[in-house]
Amino acid sequence: MFRLLFTAGSVLFSSLLFAQSDTVMIRKIADEILVNSKAYSNLHTLTKTVGPRLSGSAQTYKAEQWGVQTLKNSGADKVYLQECKIPHWVRGGKDEARLIAKGKETPLNVIALGNSVSTGQKGITAPVVLIQSFAELESRKGELKGKIVFYNYKFNVKLVNTFKAYSDAVPYRVDGASRAAKYGAVATIVRSMSHSTDNDPHTGAMVYNDTFPKVPTFAIGLWDADKLASAIQENGAVNVYLKTNAHALPDTVGYNVIGELTGTEFPNEYIMVGGHLDSWDPAEGAHDDGAGCVHSIEVLRALKAIGYKPRHTIRVVLFTDEENASGGSTKYLQAATHEKHLLALESDAGGFTPRAFRVNIESDKLEKMRQWVPLLQEYGVYEILSGSGGADVDSLKIKLGIPAGELLPDSQRYFDYHHAAGDVFEHVNKRELELGAVNMAALIYLVDKYGL
């Protein structure tokens, strides 16, 4: 072991403890991934031969088979499926919308939100009320009966971390339909949760409050959101025609795909690394979350390829049904109650250049992890933040006390593509994707060596 004294300006890093051999091993991991990675070609196969992977769809099962085969090809000692109960919502064809104003009809680019009910075959035509916020909704509740509510709440571009802007805006997508239906609205439209420069609508899950009527609900592209808002402001009110055949089929089963490198000293103690295999349907789920799946598989492949023998079992989990109802993580949590985990690490924020990890963990363990930052900085990660561990793993911390973490890549492009037509393989950069796997593999190596 050696003590590394870092001086960067007046900044003093005190007494960081790790072995020189760690620098060498992490360089070896990085070289293996940057030279021989299968992450990019695996993602190509997943996105181009399987495609969109909505929970319960035929492609979900094809993706599971892809996962099993890819984990085997990557050198997993053991590959198996974990059965989960999942919903089966279907879009039922192309969603439609038209703005009807001054005797003219203009198409609007919309997509029904996940879990939305159908408009019926004839669709719905009704006047539209422009609502900027839930506060405005409440103050105008008397005007909403028989109307379509259009939430035009904007993604806050001032927030440099785009996930904060998403958290800020997403209640309009998740809760907007029932909050408007409470006051008699017949449908809702929500401005897409994005700062993109295009007009693609961004879908995503919504949740009905069973107290109120279930009304169909849509997202609208940003250009058309502005167009619709302008038309309402100019004309007082306009009509919109909306149609979707979206509907829920009976719940079904899906599978978490699991592959393991068996630990040599502690085979029954797990370091989990995962992403989710399901995706929304407008594109290929390349960043969300094909990237996280191929990141996780690459961690296993690279460690195996360099001949690393983990002390603990390294377990890759490709979760089913993250997007609709978290059926995969719910099942994993149940099973994990009988197991010992050191860490559950997720990648579900895209295949962009890594900048950080965020970990839900006790402060003394966080301090320990932060001592490793100088080993990661060369590869892009320069800080380990404290916070939520990510959608599929955070409940492991909350319910079972398992440290849960997430890779945080650069977030600037994520919401350009998220749940929209742009989430395709062509928008993933090979090197950026690979660097995510490098940092994840390095962190898992360090946890395997030093524990947590």
Added chain:
Amino acid sequence: MFRLLFTAGSVLFSSLLFAQSDTVMIRKIADEILVNSKAYSNLHTLTKTVGPRLSGSAQTYKAEQWGVQTLKNSGADKVYLQECKIPHWVRGGKDEARLIAKGKETPLNVIALGNSVSTGQKGITAPVVLIQSFAELESRKGELKGKIVFYNYKFNVKLVNTFKAYSDAVPYRVDGASRAAKYGAVATIVRSMSHSTDNDPHTGAMVYNDTFPKVPTFAIGLWDADKLASAIQENGAVNVYLKTNAHALPDTVGYNVIGELTGTEFPNEYIMVGGHLDSWDPAEGAHDDGAGCVHSIEVLRALKAIGYKPRHTIRVVLFTDEENASGGSTKYLQAATHEKHLLALESDAGGFTPRAFRVNIESDKLEKMRQWVPLLQEYGVYEILSGSGGADVDSLKIKLGIPAGELLPDSQRYFDYHHAAGDVFEHVNKRELELGAVNMAALIYLVDKYGL
């Protein structure tokens, strides 16, 4: 002023001195840019209405007019041109190459390097010698007479900072032709300086050693480099046909475009910020260096828009002729001998999310700048490195002692597009571009307030 004590794990930042008002001012700058930036629309105009801007071409002059008008529109107090002597090399049409092996001819995707001489109208057909390094060239110097030398030196994908891989490979592009001509080679081909997943060839400047014959020289796309190398390895030797009409016209004049916000206290002391207006011709020079131009203009626009009155004069310089012969920076250096500069800051590494600045500066001044890092980290810059200040400003440090710096955005995608067909507006992300301008404007504000 307040003392900020930062604790990040065991990492201790000691006694950083800056005012709370700086946090507020930098937030104001960032909000202005993230909400109202013209950087992206300015880049659209430059790339789509002007296009490629090779030194001495008609588009160079059109770009200068764009620069003058855009600086005026952005609120510059003063806009003027600085005349420079520049070369005028022209491509003279589409470059061509064909692999001739086993009686078959296959097209190869090549582009003549900047400054290359012509092959003549008939082109050149000759056997190709595969050379992996200059060491191999020397050891096989007896075999090169009458041959085409093909340098297949690979871009080192293990280097996470892609500019290091570029520096490592670029001597083959710059010096390869003369080093081969010394031993009688009749032309050279160089593997493109890139790790891209496509087959576009990447041009760029080469320099002849006047001691030896000037032979035409080309870059080849990565797929075709591999194809050509395989063909040579299989067949012992193959012939290649090469043709370019590239040639130099007499030197001409170009102009640095300069716009200023006049300082209120020290109008004759300058903080310079710039990029270069010229570009290679296969695309639109969007990242290289349209991004640097619109970054620099945006710094001026944003500071003016928020009503900031700089103490020193903030001077935007859009350099002419960075790519071919540094005619613009040579002239600026001459003029700067009679002026006082606090800092010359450049953006010439693309419009990607910023990660750092690199500054060529005395160590005590570097320590001072590093105290500002906590103010920038929110916006992407988490370190200030010591090193070269960038192509157009570093000579100001070397010759005149002026601190010279460069924005360092994330480098993973830069060499996918650099000097190739991919360097188009569509490969620039609006938010990533804007964050570059935010960090540059923040740094310039701090230098203006605290000096260097």
